Amino acid sequence: MKKTFKLALIAMLLSVLLLPSLSLAKPAVPKHTASFYVNDFADVIDTKTENYMVNYGVRLHQKDGAQVVLVTVDSTNGVSMEEYATALFNSWGVGSADKNNGVLLLMSIKDDDYWAVPGKGLESTLTDSKISKILSASLEPDFAKKDYSAGARKTYGALVQSLGGTYTETAGSKNYVADNAGVLPKVTKDYLNQSGNRYQPTTRSGVYIVTVKNSGNQSLEDYTYAKFASAGAGPNDVMLVLDIGGDNYHALQGKNIDGILTNDVISRILTTELEPQFAKKNYAAGATAAANAFYSFFLARADHVQETAAAAAKPGSPAATAGQAVKTASSPVKIEELKPMSVSKAFTIMGIFLIIILLISVAASLRNRHIALFGIPVNPRSPRNVRRYGTWYGQPGYGAGSRWYNRQHRRRRRPVPHHSGSSFWGSSPEDSSYTNHGGGGFSSGGGAGRYSSSTDDEDDNHGGGGSSYGGGAGRYSSDDDDNDSGSSGGGGSASSGGGVGRQH
Known part of the structure; x- marks a missing residue:
């Protein structure tokens, strides 16, 4: 009897303890974007700012394995900022596996809140108090004004620098623009040149922009091929030629990247970014948008490019010996999404x-x-x-x-007279034993946010990020990919795929 009541009491206590954990839904963690370092799910960060942050995020990672990752979402759907940020951090594996030296900054637009969570390995160098100061100084003023791009750029830089990375530098002086048609203002040419000199060391690829009044008697494709060689573009570069008089454009990629930056990829970039502005004769905006899209594509693969270059630089490696690029297989990191448990399902289980x-x-x-x-x-x-x-x-x-x-085994006995006061009770039946089993999990958070107080509990996080491959093509050319790869017919740096132009 006592044992039964004990078991019932234990069961009721377990139900009380399990109810909160079953009722609360786990955050559904999305897959990271191709760039990994900036995941603008809320679409509040402009492309220029995103490229700038990704560039220095890659640089920091290549330096010592540390990673700073920015995530913007419309809302966390009721999940606390700390829990959502921690789930993203652990699912994506921010930072290196051995050092746990990553930082994830989450901005929730509709919730009007933000949170930064550090890796376990940064307890002594990037404390919650230090993170809180960075957020207050770098993010809060712009976040309050809803200028999310400006706030994100400043905060990302402060976090990168706090981990020993660089965020500002004097760019090179190489010229990536030839405005023969005179349609690009100085501010546009300066930006395109600065972008090329800033991103080429990280991506190993540059974007050349050429404008002409008319390509003359030769086709625009032939003109682009000749210009590619005369401008000194390399096998990892891409050139975009705008034929103003002929109302046409053409893009050509180097032979080392035509298997990744395919004609189909180029076509999508040109159709999406260049064509709307080119049709309105807003050539500066179109050239800038196309260049930004190309650099976004290259920056999303910069980690892989840097690792390949490092392997090629080692003495005795095949690339260093033969002077050829090292090709390694890579694939996007697959992240399983955590499915939330609904409140109705939780109460059904409890019922x-x-x-x-x-x-x-x-x-x-x-x-x-x-x-x-x-x-x-x-x-x-x-x-x-x-x-x-x-x-x-x-x-x-x-x-x-x-x-x-x-x-x-029952014995048939004659009825025994029942006498009042007499007892026929013997020993009680044997008691049965019952064993209850349960399970649970444990998670810990940390960091600092906009309104909530900071704590010193950080997650034991795992490192190693990844990026995936994407694509694009142009205005008048077809999307046939049969000739996307191959060696150059003229022995130069341009690909033999012919490139992509404006579609008629």
Whole structure:
């Protein structure tokens, strides 16, 4: 009896403890974007700012494995900022696996809040107090004004620099623009040149922009091919030529990248970014948008490019020996999405659990009542028990054992006169043992946010990020990819794929 009540009490206590954990939904973690370092799901960061942040995020990672990752979402859908940021951090594996030196900055636009969570390895160097100061100084002023790009850029830089990375530098002076048609203002040419000199060391690829009034007697494709060689473009570069007089454009990629930056990829970039502005004769905006898109594509693969270059630089490596690029297989990191448990499902589980407890309690109550009346745990006058165990003559142990056992071993006895005050109760039936099993999990957070107080508990996070491959093409050319790869017919740096132009 006591044991039954103990079991019921334990079960009820477990139900109370399990209810909050079952009712709360786990955050559904999205897959990261191709760039990994900037994941603008809320679409509040402009491309220029995103490229700038990704560039220095890659640089920091190549320096010592540290990573700073920015995530913007519309809303966390009721999940706390700390829990959502921690789930993203652990699912994506921010930072290196051995150092746990990553930082993830989450900005939730509709929730009007933000949170930064550091890796376990940064407890002593990037404390919650230091993160809170960075957020207050770099993010809060612009975030309050809803200037998310400006705030993100400043905060990302502060976090990169706090981990020993660089965020500003004097760019080179190489010229990536030839405005022969005179349609690009100085500010546009300066930006395109600065972008080329800033991103080429990271991506190993540059974007050349050429404008002409007319390509002359030769086709625009032939003109682009000749210009590619004369401008000194390399096998990892891409050139975009705008034929203003001929109302046309053409893009050509180097032979080392035509297997990744395919004609189809180029076509999508030109159609999406260049064509809308080119059709309105807004050539500066179109050239800038196309160049930004090309650099976004290259920056999303910069980690892989840097690792390949590092391997090629090692003495004795095949690339260093033969002077060829090292090709390694890579694939996007696959992240399994955590499915949330709905509140209705949680209460359904709890309802079933409580019904089981209720049935156990009712059975225990009936058992105790029968013991009080008859001295045995069952009702001997029940037709079911008579059929199952036979007629009760006051014998002890009635109701114990299986139906088959009682049929084989019950003794048929003559009725014994019942005398008031006399007792036929013997030893009580053997008690059954019950063992309950449970399970659970544990998670910890940390960091600092906009309104919530900071704590010193950080997650034991895992490192290693990844990027995926994407694509694009142009205005008048077809999307046939049969000639996307191959060696150059003229022995130069341009690909033999012919490139991509404006589609008629």
